[in-house]
Amino acid sequence: MAAKKALSSLSRRERQIMEVLYREGRATASEVLERLPDPPGYSAVRALLRILEDKGQVRHAADGNRYVYEPRLSRDRAGRPALAGVLETFFDGSAEKAVAALLDLSRHELTDADLDRLSDLIEQARLEGR
Amino acid sequence: MAAKKALSSLSRRERQIMEVLYREGRATASEVLERLPDPPGYSAVRALLRILEDKGQVRHAADGNRYVYEPRLSRDRAGRPALAGVLETFFDGSAEKAVAALLDLSRHELTDADLDRLSDLIEQARLEGR
DNA sequence: CATCCAGTGCTAAAAATTTAGCATATGCGA
DNA sequence: TCGCATATGCTAAATTTTTAGCACTGGATG
Incomplete structure (x- = not known):
């Protein structure tokens, strides 16, 4: 399943967004926007969140009239390979x-x-x- | 200077190449090619190495009639922020x-x-x- | 000598990514 | 009610990234 795919295969912006979501645990599109380095516009962030959801990295839940996004893979399941990668690389x-x-x-x-x-x-x- | 710029701002392929170089310490274009996930062609790798050099992330030295590339920032100087990033994110x-x-x-x-x-x-x- | 292989410099096109904008909906305050 | 602010669904264009290919070089080999 795509959710098992390494974060390392994501593009620059996709990766930045995943990092925001892992750091915060969950976030709305506007919260993600606030925390992105060199942020684009709101609709750009939403488009990328949709792409990440299509890729199976993210899911959303409706919270009132807005969506809250979170990573599909747990922090533990994503953090370990990330740590292992840094360990090996550096x-x-x-x-x-x-x-x-x-x-x-x-x-x-x-x-x-x-x-x-x-x-x-x-x-x-x-x-x-x- | 551009060499101080975070690895996190690199695109997907650029980042993959930097990781190969940090892992190996130094490498020729063909060595980088061998170690890339889902590798492109030789000239694609060379083009990206040139871009990374233009960005100040990489330098090369002539070794006989071929180039050996290495990261411009030391492993320590690059590894710490990478580790800190994983620590914070996950x-x-x-x-x-x-x-x-x-x-x-x-x-x-x-x-x-x-x-x-x-x-x-x-x-x-x-x-x-x- | 010619050929092959591995290399470089360079270009530009293909592909992927990123971005913004439109139409629409909802909620809130004046 | 209206206007504004915030939201979503969707599209496609702008931008960036990635890729391959050409011309050429040098060295080794037959």
Whole structure:
């Protein structure tokens, strides 16, 4: 099914719109428009949402008299391949390198409690990985 | 300068080519061609490499009688924003969620030594973060 | 020598993407 | 009621992207 198709095969604008939808979880066309870099007009966004729906990447639900769009594939199901792709492309597939970069990126936001949780994740992986 | 421009503003094929180049570090046009999903012809790849060079994303060096292309921005300088983007788009900006997904992705490849190194990274972050 | 193969520079056409605009509908406020 | 703002369905044109093809070069081979 088309919904299984990688985000990486989408065109530039399609991809930007999918990213807005994944970030927000769901959004109306006008909300998508507000959050697009270098935004086109409203009808351009709607046309692209329709295309994405035709492609099976997006679905909409009527909310009163307007449509709310959301990705058809869950965040988890889409986020993993995206993360794996970045890992492979920029980090030699190395979790260590990626975690190092992650820690660096998040440096100013991570509390001790956060770091404890990360340590716990690693311990868990250690227990489960065998 | 254009080289600072985000990979996210590239078109579909341009982006695919940049990903090949980041993955391989450097490549000739024919090597890029081999590694592209749903590859076009050789001259199509060369035309796109020239466009990417015009845009400042790529440079080439003559290697004998052929050109070897590489990204102008380093892997580190390009990989961080890419990782940050995935973090924000799919993981609410949460390092914890991303690490959990990373560990899951890498589950079958991580040795105890790898996990030790990840733990060390976290300890380092703990010491440096304050 | 001629031929073949792999390469480059360049162009322009084919294809895909992006965009805006029209007709229509609905809801709200004056 | 009317006017305005926001919405949808739809189309097609504008724009960008992608592609292939031509002319040429250089090296290797028979």
